[in-house]
Amino acid sequence: xxxxxxxxxxxxxxxxxxxxxxxxxxxxxxxxxxxxxxxxxxxxxxxxxxxxxxxxxxxxxxxxxxxxxxxxxxxxxxxxxxxxxxxxxxxxxxxxxxxxxxxxxxxxxxxxxxxxxxxxxxxxxxxxxxxxxxxxxxxxxxxxxxxxxxxxxxxxxxxxxxxxxxxxxxxxxxxxxxxxx
Numbered sequence: 001x002x003x004x005x006x007x008x009x010x011x012x013x014x015x016x017x018x019x020x021x022x023x024x025x026x027x028x029x030x031x032x033x034x035x036x037x038x039x040x041x042x043x044x045x046x047x048x049x050x051x052x053x054x055x056x057x058x059x060x061x062x063x064x065x066x067x068x069x070x071x072x073x074x075x076x077x078x079x080x081x082x083x084x085x086x087x088x089x090x091x092x093x094x095x096x097x098x099x100x101x102x103x104x105x106x107x108x109x110x111x112x113x114x115x116x117x118x119x120x121x122x123x124x125x126x127x128x129x130x131x132x133x134x135x136x137x138x139x140x141x142x143x144x145x146x147x148x149x150x151x152x153x154x155x156x157x158x159x160x161x162x163x164x165x166x167x168x169x170x171x172x173x174x175x176x177x178x179x180x181x
Contacts, residue, residue: 024051026060026130042069048135057133063087063121072118073143077136080108082119087127092118110134116144142167 024047031043041064048058063069072092088101094114100106108117121127141150152162 022051029060031060031062039068040070041067044069055135057131057135059131061127061129061131063089063119063127063129065121065124065126068118068120070118071143072116072145073141074113074116075108075110075133076112076140076142077110078134078139079110080117080131080133082106082108083130083132085128085130087121087125087129088123089127090120090122092116092120113142113144116142 026045026047029045029047031045033041033043035041043062044059046057046059048054048056051058061069082105084100084102084104084106086102088099091098091100091106093108094116106117106119109115119127119129135154138153139151141152143149147167148164149167150162150164152160154160
């Protein structure tokens with residue numbers, strides 16, 4: 001599964017229960033549940049676009065005990081903020097693990113592998129949180145456990161271009177170019 005493939009995207013024109021033109025109650029949104037192997041599972045919804053937000057991504061996630069909603073990763077451009085609504089767990093950040101609980105706010109600044117992060121529900125109840133992120137037009141994401149790199153860019157018209165490769169797939173700049181003899 002590709003990163004964020006499991007998030008439900010909602011267009012600005014979707015029929016949603018709204019409290020007002022710029023007000024939305026996330027409890028009225030339908031979550032999309034997914035599972036990958038024994039380590040990853042979540043029910044999520046992404047809803048920033050519904051509120052008219054382009055540069056700020058907002059999502060809501062519910063992660064069952066013993067699971068994580070994504071692999072450990074770092075963002076080169078996008079900062080993230082997680083607001084823990086219910087539950088407890090372990091926040092893996094760089095080489096350190098931090099316990100967290102309901103009411104805590106977790107920060108994930110942009111950077112290299114030193115800012116790689118992952119939220120793990122190590123508690124006994126469902127973990128519920130909001131995730132906020134800067135929606136940059138281009139991004140490089142590194143995955144330290146699997147040694148992958150994802151590059152992505154947002155294109156006009158709401159489309160995107162995304163590529164995931166292994167770090168070891170590093171080609172020479174001129175590889176495959178018709179350089180002549």
